[in-house]
Amino acid sequence: MKRSREIVGLPVISISEVANCGQVKSLLVNAQKGAVDFLIIEREAWYAECRLVAFPDIVGIGIDALTVETASKVTLLSGSTEALDLLNEHVGVIGTxxxxxxxxxxxxxxxxxxxxxxxxxxxxxxxxxxxxxxxxxxxxxxxxxxxxxxxxxxxxxxxxLRSSFSNGSSTAPPPSYPSAGPAVETKSDPLKFFEQQQRQYLLGRKVTKQIVAADGQVIAEPGQSVTHEMIELAVRKDKYVELTLNTSE
The missing domain is CATH 2.30.30.240 (PRC-barrel domain)
Structure with missing residues (x-):
């Protein structure tokens, strides 16, 4: 279970391309089902059309990112009659x-x-x-x-009435983070496979932004090449996702 504020703002990462497809902007609720049917993704540019992800196309929702199998799962809003109908119903829930x-x-x-x-x-x-x-x-x-x-x-x-969202429901296990060593997971677990691909993709890329930990320790400087040691430090300092989103070839 996730609160809406734990979903909104997450980057949407495609597993196959290891690409950032944008950030979650809002949730689109189906009032009849009492469920979130779609996630609205921020526009790529101010003049661009809104995009969305259907909830069944989501592989996982973690602390740092939301994953889909491929970037093609992020589609244009105009291509979904169901999503347009839900937008017209305008059931926001929060604040109601x-x-x-x-x-x-x-x-x-x-x-x-x-x-x-x-x-x-x-x-x-x-x-x-x-x-x-x-x-x-x-x-x-x-x-x-x-x-x-x-x-x-x-x-x-x-x-x-419950005292919290977790009260009376099962608690999810703590998230696992990728290790600095070579990955050995297979495609049978999409999330583990994504971690493996992402680590291989990062190694050797150039850092485009200074990455600084909460305690002030500099993890990476612009222009540096990503190494195993840099990834390990970023994981320990809870800056792994920020590192992955700020590199170039």
Missing amino acids: RLMTKRGNLVGVVSEIGVATNSGKITGCEWIPAGQDAPAGVIPSEQIITFGRNFIVVTDHFMDN
């Missing part, structure tokens, strides 16, 4: 007012949880009317309808 089945306004939604394997909305973070801080998470079982202006919940949703 909450109403009980009996017609009582009880607050607004401040965040949503999204199942990474299906796109299903697992719950909505609830800020009660007249308050500024969230009071808990309303699980999807207590949500009756997602609408453009209101989200309707059961009258007794507070009896089933």
Whole structure:
């Protein structure tokens, strides 16, 4: 499960081409399914058309990036009638007012949880009317309808309120990072194969931007060639993704 803010802003990386296809701009919700059907990708230029990725085409959503098999999975918005219809429905969820089945306004939604394997909305973070801080998470079982202006919940949703998105659901294992040694994984695991390809792709490329760790240690300078040692240091300092996005031939 991921919160929407953990998805928006992620770079979209194609596994086959080892290329950055853009950043996630927003989530496109299917109100009838109560799920995220598409991710809107930022325009390549101000005059360019919006692009998107269908949720079933996502290989994985990690801490640092979202992966797809090939860059062709990032398509033009105009090519999807379904996505255009959802845009016209304009169901944003976050910021939408909450109403009980009996017609009582009880607050607004401040965040949503999204199942990474299906796109299903697992719950909505609830800020009660007249308050500024969230009071808990309303699980999807207590949500009756997602609408453009209101989200309707059961009258007794507070009896089933969760303290957080992770409460009552399984916790994902901690992310694994690529090692500095030669990769030996096969294509049977797309994410591991992506790490293998990316590491081979990086070695010998020129750094285009100074990469500095949070503690001030310089990891790489512009013009330097990427080495195994540089990659290892970037991994330890949580700067691996920044390094991969700032190199050239």
